[in-house]
Amino acid sequence: MDSTLLEEIPSLDLADFRSGDPERKQRFVQQLGDAYQSIGFVALRNHGLTEEQTTQLYADVKSFFSLPDEVKQSYENPALAGQRGYIGKGKEHAKGRNTGDLKEFYHVGQEVDDANDPIKNEYPDNIWPKEVPSFHQTTLTTYKTLEAAGKDVLRAIALYLNLPESYFDDKVRNGNSILRPIHYFPIEKPDAVPADAVRAAEHGDINLITLLMGASADGLQVLRRDGKWIAITALPDQIVVNVGDMLQRLTNGVLRSTIHRVVNPPREKMNSSRFSVPFFMHPRSEMSLAALESCVTPENPKQEADITAGEFLNERLIELGLKKK
Ligand SMILES: O=C(O)CCC(=O)C(=O)O
Numbered sequence: 382m383d384s385t386l387l388e389e390i391p392s393l394d395l396a397d398f399r400s401g402d403p404e405r406k407q408r409f410v411q412q413l414g415d416a417y418q419s420i421g422f423v424a425l426r427n428h429g430l431t432e433e434q435t436t437q438l439y440a441d442v443k444s445f446f447s448l449p450d451e452v453k454q455s456y457e458n459p460a461l462a463g464q465r466g467y468i469g470k471g472k473e474h475a476k477g478r479n480t481g482d483l484k485e486f487y488h489v490g491q492e493v494d495d496a497n498d499p500i501k502n503e504y505p506d507n508i509w510p511k512e513v514p515s516f517h518q519t520t521l522t523t524y525k526t527l528e529a530a531g532k533d534v535l536r537a538i539a540l541y542l543n544l545p546e547s548y549f550d551d552k553v554r555n556g557n558s559i560l561r562p563i564h565y566f567p568i569e570k571p572d573a574v575p576a577d578a579v580r581a582a583e584h585g586d587i588n589l590i591t592l593l594m595g596a597s598a599d600g601l602q603v604l605r606r607d608g609k610w611i612a613i614t615a616l617p618d619q620i621v622v623n624v625g626d627m628l629q630r631l632t633n634g635v636l637r638s639t640i641h642r643v644v645n646p647p648r649e650k651m652n653s654s655r656f657s658v659p660f661f662m663h664p665r666s667e668m669s670l671a672a673l674e675s676c677v678t679p680e681n682p683k684q685e686a687d688i689t690a691g692e693f694l695n696e697r698l699i700e701l702g703l704k705k706k
């Protein structure tokens with residue numbers, strides 16, 4: 382295990398991996414893998430999203446969340462266990478907690494174009510808000526761009542783990558990934574919310590990797606191994622890419638799903654909004670998360686029982702309060 386304690390998350394350039402220059406590519410693989418063995422997070426530029434796309438996405442996301450609660454709630458369907466459409470204020474809580482987070486969000490899922498892929502029947506249809514007609518197009522464009530970036534990050538991870546570069550390709554094809562625009566809403570009366578309520582309580586992400594837009598705004602922190610919380614500092618043209626629990630499980634803890642949180646602003650700024658858009662990259666439900674043989678050694682014995690991605694997700698949705706047993 383890498384024992385370095387970093388003061389900030391490393392910055393990488395996806396253009397190095399995509400360059401076709403073997404040296405640049407190998408350097409990217411090494412830096413990414415080293416970061417994922419220590420802090421679990423990197424900041425990444427040249428991810429493929431243009432400034433215009435990002436601006437349009439935020440405009441649409443802001444338009445949607447500024448609709449009245451009753452309108453937003455008409456896009457909420459509890460039968461879908463929060464997997465599509467709107468999820469209202471305070472509905473989700475971190476694993477092991479009961480107090481809901483101070484956020485509302487919207488889930489856009491995989492659109493399967495291939496009629497021959499039976500996985501099409503596993504996914505509920507997306508829900509589109511008619512009040513913001515361009516939301517459909519802008520969120521799907523973002524989905525596809527981040528999915529393509531995520532595939533390359535997984536290729537780099539595969540190389541780092543001495544697996545074939547294409548190891549994850551078929552596992553994430555038409556995978557169960559989710560784009561989640563989040564609104565951390567203004568708090569008019571800080572005394573009226575539960576004392577322990579926060580924007581996003583500390584948690585690890587469920588999925589293989591997360592690609593996060595908008596983390597440059599204040600509030601996101603990661604828990605370093607020595608117990609110190611480190612603020613994330615990403616530039617406007619960077620996204621943040623971190624390891625989730627599924628990848629940690631697959632690698633028997635070699636790659637680290639680092640605990641992170643979004644803290645509340647100081648009391649005088651509680652009255653302001655924060656927006657972010659994570660893309661949670663999931664594989665197909667049938668992918669096995671059984672520890673890779675190469676990651677099980679006498680010094681690092683197998684830590685967890687075998688499980689599929691679908692079973693693991695199901696357990697978590699119950700623990701997060703989004704799905705009934
Ligand atoms: O809003 C952020 O910056 C992070 C959100 C997050 O960690 C999550 O939704 O899993």
Ligand SMILES: [Fe+2]
Pocket residue numbers: 584585586641
């Ligand atoms: Fe997260």
